[in-house]
Amino acid sequence: MTKLQKTLFIAVAVLTACMMSICASLYHAIYIEPGEIAVNYQMIKNKKIPKDMYDVSIVYFTDLEYGKFQDQKRTDALFKKIEELHPDILIFGGDLFDAKYKTTxxxxxxxxxxFAALPASLGKFAVIGEQDLVNEERQTLVYDIYANSQVEVVDNSTRFLGNRSKSGIQLIGLRTDADFNQALANVDDTHYNLLVSHYADHLRNDALKNVSISYALAGNSHGTQILYPILGGYRKYxxxxxxxxxxxxxxxxxxxxxxxTGCIHVNARLNATPEIVYLIFSR
Known part of the structure; x- marks a missing residue:
């Protein structure tokens, strides 16, 4: 084999390997990853967490987008996984249905x-996403579902979360059209304050700079849904x-x-596996 032939052989081999890698990634992004469910476990330690809340668990999930892509099979598997985690507190971060899906x-x-079947003995809560507000009919439907499944919507306000005692933490919920003055009116620095916002950009608001926020959760971007190595996300929401x-x-x-947890625009995920976040308060 001549030197030129060797060079060509190596070049073809490298290109073939690259193409096989790309094809494998595309297959995984379209047929595998959208149906996966990862559980992200986080242990939370903070001096402001009262002893009565030690070992209390919170399951947070967001962006279900039930509809064309997030079908019954995927959704039932997701809720089964949440049920198996047996959280004390459940928090949903918004966008129950895909905006274009016609519900029945x-x-x-x-x-x-x-939602009613989920075992969250210390409460179930939700914040509202932009796709919950696409029109008056959708908004009415989402609030109706929550009202009939014991899920309390935290709209620019706070809720006290306790473990059957007078001590506990505060949950702060922001709408997409956030009213920070209203939401933060009852927030003080003596409590552990957990902020939940559908939009992550709200976390950068100047109104939060001088407020005692202990931890914040957000969603909406689907982890950019498709995250290319080195290049980053394929779009911003x-x-x-x-x-x-x-x-x-x-x-x-x-x-x-x-x-x-769901997909929008395209039924694919790459390096952005659907996830449930499991928080547990520790001493």
């Missing part, structure tokens, strides 16, 4: 049954243009932006 009465009842998993920031408090 069967969809409504099935979603009520799913409104509400996560300044802050997302591909573009972090130094904030006065720790935060986590979830990759969510």
């Amino acid at each position: 009465d069967q969809d409504r009842q099935a979603m009520i049954d799913r 409104p509400g996560n243009e300044k802050l997302n998993r591909d573009n972090g920031a130094n904030l006065p408090f720790p935060y986590y932006i979830s990759a969510g």
Whole structure:
């Protein structure tokens, strides 16, 4: 074999390997990863967490986007996984249905049954996403589902979360159209304050700079849904243009932006596996 032939052979071998790698990634992104469910376990330690809340668990998941891509099979598998985690507190981060999906009465009842069956003895809560507000009919449907499945919507306000005692933590919920004055009116620095916002960009708001936020959770961006190595995410979503998993920031408090659970625009995920976030308070 001549030197030129060797060079050509190596070049073809490298190109073939690259093509095989790309094909394997595409197959995984389209047929495998969208149906996977990762559980992200986080142990939370903070002096402001009262002893009565030690070992209390919170399951946070967001961006279900039930509809064309997030079908019944995937959704039932997700809720089964959440049920197996047996959280004390459940928090949903918004976007229950895909904006373009035309819901049926069967969809409504099935979603009520799913949420109602989840074992969260210390409470179930939700914040509202932009796709929950696409029109008045959708907004009414989402609030109706929550009302009938014992899920309390935290709209620009706070809720006290306790373990059957007077001590506990505060949950702060922000809408997409955040009213920070209203949401933060009852927040003080004596409590452990858990902030949940559908939009991650809200976490950069100046209103939070002088407020005692202990931890924050957000979603909306689906982890950019397709995250290319080195190149980063394939698109930015409104509400996560300044802050997302591909573009972090130094904030006065720790935060986590979830990759969510469903798909929008395209039924594919790459390096952004659907996830449930499991938090447990520790001494």
